[in-house]
Amino acid sequence: MSIPSRSSLSRRRVLGGVTGVAGCIAVAEQAVASGLADVPPRVPGGPLGLTSPRSQYVHIGRVPESTPGKRPVDPSDAINSKTPLHNLLGTITPADQHYERSHAGVPNIDPTEHRLLVHGMAQRNLVLTMDDLHAMPSTSRIGFVECTGNGWENWKTASPDLTVQQTHGLISTNEWTGVPLSFLIDLVGVDPRSTWMLAEGGDGAAVARSIPLTDEIMAEAILAYGQNGEPLRPAHGFPLRLFMPGFEGNLNIKWLRRLKFGDRPFMTRWETARYTQLQANGKARQFQLRQEVNSVITAPSGTMKIRRGYNPVTGLAWSGHGRIIRVEVSTDGAKTWTDALINMPALPKAQTRFSTHWVWDGKPTKIVSRSTDEKGNVQPDRATFIQATGTNALFHYNAQQTWAIDDNGAVRNVLS
Amino acid sequence: MSCPSRFAFVLAIAAALAEPACAQDFGRPARPDEINLWNIDVRPDGAGLPKGHGTVAQGRSLFEDNCLACHGEKGVGGIADRLSGGRGTLTSDHPLKTIGSFWPYATTLFDYVRRAMPYTAPGTLSDDDTYSLVAYLLSLNGVVPANATLDRASLLAIKMPNRDGFVPDEAFVNSRNYRQP
Numbered sequence: 001m002s003i004p005s006r007s008s009l010s011r012r013r014v015l016g017g018v019t020g021v022a023g024c025i026a027v028a029e030q031a032v033a034s035g036l037a038d039v040p041p042r043v044p045g046g047p048l049g050l051t052s053p054r055s056q057y058v059h060i061g062r063v064p065e066s067t068p069g070k071r072p073v074d075p076s077d078a079i080n081s082k083t084p085l086h087n088l089l090g091t092i093t094p095a096d097q098h099y100e101r102s103h104a105g106v107p108n109i110d111p112t113e114h115r116l117l118v119h120g121m122a123q124r125n126l127v128l129t130m131d132d133l134h135a136m137p138s139t140s141r142i143g144f145v146e147c148t149g150n151g152w153e154n155w156k157t158a159s160p161d162l163t164v165q166q167t168h169g170l171i172s173t174n175e176w177t178g179v180p181l182s183f184l185i186d187l188v189g190v191d192p193r194s195t196w197m198l199a200e201g202g203d204g205a206a207v208a209r210s211i212p213l214t215d216e217i218m219a220e221a222i223l224a225y226g227q228n229g230e231p232l233r234p235a236h237g238f239p240l241r242l243f244m245p246g247f248e249g250n251l252n253i254k255w256l257r258r259l260k261f262g263d264r265p266f267m268t269r270w271e272t273a274r275y276t277q278l279q280a281n282g283k284a285r286q287f288q289l290r291q292e293v294n295s296v297i298t299a300p301s302g303t304m305k306i307r308r309g310y311n312p313v314t315g316l317a318w319s320g321h322g323r324i325i326r327v328e329v330s331t332d333g334a335k336t337w338t339d340a341l342i343n344m345p346a347l348p349k350a351q352t353r354f355s356t357h358w359v360w361d362g363k364p365t366k367i368v369s370r371s372t373d374e375k376g377n378v379q380p381d382r383a384t385f386i387q388a389t390g391t392n393a394l395f396h397y398n399a400q401q402t403w404a405i406d407d408n409g410a411v412r413n414v415l416s
Numbered sequence: 417m418s419c420p421s422r423f424a425f426v427l428a429i430a431a432a433l434a435e436p437a438c439a440q441d442f443g444r445p446a447r448p449d450e451i452n453l454w455n456i457d458v459r460p461d462g463a464g465l466p467k468g469h470g471t472v473a474q475g476r477s478l479f480e481d482n483c484l485a486c487h488g489e490k491g492v493g494g495i496a497d498r499l500s501g502g503r504g505t506l507t508s509d510h511p512l513k514t515i516g517s518f519w520p521y522a523t524t525l526f527d528y529v530r531r532a533m534p535y536t537a538p539g540t541l542s543d544d545d546t547y548s549l550v551a552y553l554l555s556l557n558g559v560v561p562a563n564a565t566l567d568r569a570s571l572l573a574i575k576m577p578n579r580d581g582f583v584p585d586e587a588f589v590n591s592r593n594y595r596q597p
Contacts, residue, residue, distance in 0.1 A: 118446075125446035127444055214588070214591060257454075262459075264461075267524050269525075269528035282581065285584075
């Protein structure tokens with residue numbers, strides 16, 4: 001891509017430039033044809049297939065991870081796998097690039113043998129097959145699922161060599177299809193006094209979480225069997241999972257096999273010993289279930305190198321409270337801010353693409369983004385966030401991400 | 417019998433079928449015996465906590481056979497989570513969150529060990545074995561004496577050291593919805 005002067009840029013060209021740069025990053029180094037005569041001639045292509053693989057020139061993939069600061073990680077030792085945010089375009093994550101976190105591996109479940117038990121404080125205790133669920137009314141919704149631990153690399157220190165995949169790759173956005181939870185609630189006649197629901201998976205650990213039956217959750221939760229237009233991938237819960245728009249990833253129970261209605265939280269290991277956030281005073285926040293307003297610049301981002309002059313800037317913003325209505329970008333270390341363009345539609349509780357551009361003068365600087373959601377929540381700067389939370393929480397990190405740029409144009413991860 | 421009614425599209429589908437979508441259209445009633453098979457959760461108030469008992473000594477033996485390979489001797493130094501120690505570290509820069517320093521409920525320990533452990537064969541421990549392992553793990557953390565026997569009543573009587581260490585978010589502590597009386 002040639003570098004246009006700032007004055008010649010139309011909006012259309014800016015957006016085109018964003019796509020071009022982000023797209024280049026995933027593509028392998030290739031010989032540059034010096035003239036049109038050097039471009040290889042057209043030839044008949046290969047036969048049609050039952051599936052369409054990625055181009056051999058595109059290399060994108062997730063990275064396995066075990067715990068903050070431990071790198072590299074052998075996949076057999078990994079507890080999660082991160083989405084290559086810097087290689088993706090738009091807002092939808094390909095299913096095979098959706099981040100993954102499991103607690104006892106990925107079970108291989110035959111859907112004809114899978115059962116969902118629905119019981120507890122309800123008029124009817126039911127056993128449902130996947131055929132039963134497929135026969136029910138369905139709905140679809142595009143939304144993010146974000147691991148409670150996303151951002152956990154940067155609680156205490158910032159390793160300068162991290163990519164945005166490593167700092168923020170525990171979030172993905174897919175379209176999820178399935179049965180509205182509200183339909184199940186009516187179907188079994190849940191006792192009006194029931195205020196909590198236990199959701200349990202069919203994985204080895206039988207991961208189980210208590211879910212508060214708020215009006216919002218009852219209206220929005222989905223028992224999902226579809227993902228981006230196809231049945232769930234095994235890693236994401238095949239044949240059935242919960243989709244809980246806006247709430248921490250661990251609540252989106254995969255391989256769902258039991259729902260139990262009760263009148264208080266069940267206090268499983270995951271909502272006591274695991275996904276609770278230790279504050280500076282030694283007390284732990286519990287049932288901090290919503291994913292807060294967040295954003296990150298995906299290009300330029302960690303380990304990339306930029307050139308002096310025109311640079312497109314793009315990234316992703318999201319909030320568990322609803323829509324993103326504003327994203328601001330600073331290219332001078334959070335001293336001044338410019339509104340970025342938000343790509344429409346900016347869906348509630350889904351990743352939203354933002355972009356702007358910038359002419360770099362070649363001097364070291366820092367670039368930052370901050371997002372605002374429709375409820376008025378503004379993504380906090382790191383100092384404010386740490387002041388309120390301390391550095392031991394491990395989960396629910398949503399401070400602004402800063403990328404430092406040195407005088408060679410090298411981009412690296414810093415705390416602020 | 418009431419039928420689903422909240423969503424307009426549900427009504428539309430029901431109307432289209434000229435027969436309301438009632439519970440008998442989907443699935444079958446769950447039998448009490450099969451509910452018991454899957455109803456494994458244990459709450460802090462004791463709901464779900466089974467009969468049975470176990471001792472620290474039996475738990476130590478079970479631990480060495482089934483758990484030590486991942487969790488290390490006495491629950492320390494293995495590849496999996498550390499299980500003891502860490503008291504007094506929660507405000508330090510390197511908090512050690514273990515059963516003794518962090519877990520608020522002994523019932524949660526029973527629930528988790530029985531549902532998820534041992535990693536390679538979850539769901540295979542008997543209730544007695546689970547009581548034994550819980551007794552051993554609590555003894556490693558100084559919560560019960562080395563000669564303790566645990567059963568339903570004695571497990572429920574335990575107050576974990578960090579029982580008061582959690583602050584639930586206000587938004588969910590008193591979960592309510594429009595369906596409530």
